[in-house]
Amino acid sequence: MFRSLALASDALVMQGQSVFEAYEDRVVMQTPDEPDYRHGNLVIMKHPPGDALAQVSQFQTDFPDATHRTIIWDVPGLDPAPLAAVLIPHGYELGTSDTPPSILRYGTPDRRMALSCARWPVRLTGPL
Template sequence: MNVHDDNLGLATDLSFHRESAIVEAHDDYLVVRTPDAPDYFFGNLLVLPRRPAVGELERLEGDFARLVGAPPRIAHRAFTWPESAEGAVDVEAFVQQGYDLTVCRVLAAHPRALRPVAINPDVEVRRFESQQDWDDWSRMQLADMPDPDDIRSQRFMANRKAVYRQLIDRGLGDWWGAFIGDEQVGSLGLFFLDGIGRFQWVITSERHRNQKVCKTLVTEVIRLTEGLSNRLVMVADEAYHAGAIYEAMGFRPQAERVASLCREPGSPAAL
């Protein structure tokens, strides 16, 4: 399964999973399970060595049920794999069965290779210090989800908050907020695992977007953590604009992307 070691996105994902979940090798897969968070789709998945081919859907779903779990406890299906840097990802047979495809770019940089960018001088950047910081973080993250009131979304957020706080208590990183006055307007996590700094969940509140909050937050966090790692990694959905922001700062696209398929509970093919 060393095929994943050359992909910084998957490698750092797996580093996180090994700190907070169960990662085991079975046949051609890496199996990731988070038993206390069955609603965490990408914490309960199969990591594949390559893109799934037409005709493999039935076998993969059977292996997922056998190795990860099945309804009612595990009601989704999720797979991820390394992708080439360019080109379309053709998994139409899976999409027709209710799966959503996500393809993420992987970007990396040496901290000193990053370029200065315009920032918002009204934004203060600091580590989370209080329960209020985490409560505001939860509200902002939930507001960015398709169904914030869904109990599964709320359980997922509660689990992620507990995991991140445990990693912070162990000295593996911090969660950082961007504040204008007393209002939290953005946040991100930066954790250092296996010598690499990996960013997590960079977000700006909806009404403060396009105000250089993200650039300010990332720039300041890199400055405040200087010396902790010579390699920083971002993974960004290529369907959104965030990757362009990071490239403008000096992050460079890597040779491979990360692709995933997820069929959530309640999708037409899952009913």
């Protein structure tokens, strides 16, 4: 289901707690018992962002009541610079993670930034 070993591992660990819905362009991961859990209620995009703001809108469609936004791009080697250029002006923060490609975060008071690693993802965080 995932290109990233980290995402595949997360999915294995979350079995029984999270529900995964696969679509042509994304996988929606929901953790019904913890709707505010950012790492368990997210959208994993399968392709590089063509229109990053449209993908943010897709998250809002998939999680209309969410108090956060977490999007991961399961695209190893994705260059975060174009993504950051579009989303940082809208209140997102860019960071990287030791899990898959790019992660877009928006909302929730916990704004931890992970360490950079060129082989892995990028994280964007910001307010609603």
